[in-house]
Amino acid sequence: MxxxxxxxxxxxxxxxxxxxxxxxxxxxxxxxxxxxxxxxxxxxxxxxxxxxxxxxxxxxxxxxxxxxxxxxxxxxxxxxxxxxxxxxxxxxxxxxxxxxxxxxxxxxxxxxxxxxxxxxxxxxxxxxxxxxxxxxxxxxxxxxxxxxxxxxxxxxxxxxxxxxxxxxxxxxxxxxxxxxxxxxxxxxxxxxxxxxxxxxxxxxxxxxxxxxxxxxxxxxxxxxxxxxxxxxxxxxxxxxxxxxxxxxxxxxxxxxxxxxxxxxxxxxxxxxxxxxxxxxxxxxxxxCSSPPTVPVTIECDPDAANEYANFALVSSQGAVSPWVRPKAAGKWNLVVPADVYTLSVEFSGGEYRQLEQPIVIWPPPPSEHKVVVL
Structure with missing residues (x-):
């Protein structure tokens, strides 16, 4: 049997x-x-x-x-x-x-x-x-x-x-x-x-x-x-x-x-x-019982700006605690539920221009987003 x-x-x-x-x-x-x-x-x-x-x-x-x-x-x-x-x-x-x-x-x-x-x-x-x-x-x-x-x-x-x-x-x-x-x-x-x-x-x-x-x-x-x-x-x-x-x-x-x-x-x-x-x-x-999670890579263009960038990612649901990454070298890699997000990029030292823009993070992966900050 x-x-x-x-x-x-x-x-x-x-x-x-x-x-x-x-x-x-x-x-x-x-x-x-x-x-x-x-x-x-x-x-x-x-x-x-x-x-x-x-x-x-x-x-x-x-x-x-x-x-x-x-x-x-x-x-x-x-x-x-x-x-x-x-x-x-x-x-x-x-x-x-x-x-x-x-x-x-x-x-x-x-x-x-x-x-x-x-x-x-x-x-x-x-x-x-x-x-x-x-x-x-x-x-x-x-x-x-x-x-x-x-x-x-x-x-x-x-x-x-x-x-x-x-x-x-x-x-x-x-x-x-x-x-x-x-x-x-x-x-x-x-x-x-x-x-x-x-x-x-x-x-x-x-x-x-x-x-x-x-x-x-x-x-x-x-x-x-x-x-x-x-x-x-x-x-x-x-x-x-x-x-x-x-x-x-x-x-x-x-x-x-x-x-x-x-x-x-x-x-x-x-x-x-x-x-x-x-x-x-x-x-x-x-x-699916809930939105699928998606690995995402966010980076600046030019690449040199990544080490000065403070990233913040807020979902369309207005999450109380957004995903954040203080300035650090390299790209920002994270995994988030599929959604339409607002991405903020700030440069506390004024090295590049600050901006805020919507990004769509949906399957299938990989999801990659390059932000032009010149």
Whole structure:
């Protein structure tokens, strides 16, 4: 049994399936390693950590405008007990072909009970690309006769879920998309297709397939830490992907993608990641309980004026205690709630002209403001 949370299934509910594959049975270091390895792949430690943090945020913080939280099912390798919300630990199954098939179909049936239900699928682990993107399950590599036997075709699964009554569906895929030469040589294969599409047409009002990296590229994560993609996803959901709509800060799919693209930007081409998205609809996925916080840098032009500047930042709410920085060398770096502010710059010695001006500090970060004081 891998149903970690069950808060009910009556009315519109959020139903989540989280999969993290960090230990592969047939890779070097696994229980049944294949001599010579499989596609030069190694064990990875980021997926279980990433999956657990993603599950915890979804269960405790997700505020979807259409539904309350219902169920969370998890599959993890290495196998481990999972406890969320201080509940007693529950053993979860490993994400092999059999367990993923069972869990996915049970999840789909829960999502199918109400058209206002919200379906969320998250995967973190190894992935490869050929005709589609294939997510490698815990028992991947069991036989060289069919490398894709224990791999999930995620694009078929996403397209097939249009058959589900749930009108709100979100798929987050944290996996590589490299194209192994040995896989190209394989002319056919049997990837797992859990729910195949039909000709009934698209019925979803809002859906998103968000993939960590472009075609042919790698996804990255440090050993034992949350992956870059999942870290960016959580930051975006917490508020960096939010937009103010009718006085509320809401995270929609487009804002989520824009914020994550900024978080994942890198000058190093080796770790370049640009998430790819397929999107239907524009409704928000999450409504923030308070304005998101935004890191901001404020500086003077010319740069030499920074060491003489006294900065003060006052929110539109007229905070009793404004943010202030007495004169000091360098830029002013701080983190503030998203708002329209009044910025004051004073020079007690009269070195430059004083001024006061409005500035908008909204997500996505980074927010940078240069004040011309000549």
């Amino acid at each position: 891998t149903l970690v949370i069950d808060r009910g299934r009556d009315g519109p509910r959020i139903h989540v399936l989280v999969i993290g594959v960090g230990l592969y049975r047939h890779l070097p270091g696994g229980e049944e390693p294949v001599p010579g390895g499989v596609l030069n792949l190694k064990q990875i430690t980021s997926p279980p950590v990433s999956a657990l943090q993603m599950a915890e945020w979804l269960a405790n913080s997700l505020n979807h405008p259409e539904a309350s939280f219902g169920t969370l099912e998890m599959l993890l390798s290495p196998a481990q007990p999972v406890s969320l919300n201080d509940d007693p630990p529950k053993e979860v199954s490993v994400p092999n072909r059999q367990e993923v098939t069972r869990a996915f179909r049970a999840w789909k049936e829960r999502c199918n009970t109400n058209e206002r239900n919200v379906a969320i699928f998250y995967f973190c682990g190894h992935g490869v690309e050929k005709e589609s993107q294939y997510l490698l399950l815990e028992d991947f590599g069991a036989t060289a006769d069919d490398l894709l036997e224990n791999a999930l075709d995620i694009r078929v699964a996403y397209d097939g879920m249009s058959r589900c009554r749930s009108k709100f569906q979100y798929f987050f895929i944290d996996a590589c998309r490299e194209i192994p030469f040995l896989l190209l040589k394989q002319l056919d294969g049997g990837p797992l297709k859990l729910i195949v599409p039909t000709d009934e047409g698209e019925r979803r009002l809002n859906s998103m397939l968000l993939i960590a990296t472009p075609f042919g590229r790698r996804a990255f994560g440090k050993q034992g830490e949350v992956s870059r993609f999942t870290g960016a996803l959580l930051d975006a959901l917490k508020g960096s992907g939010a937009r103010q709509i009718n006085g509320r800060w809401k995270v929609g799919c487009a804002g989520l993608h824009a914020a994550m693209s900024g978080h994942l930007r890198s000058d190093d081409p080796y770790v370049f990641m640009a998430p790819e998205m397929r999107l239907i609809g524009q409704d928000p996925m999450h409504v």
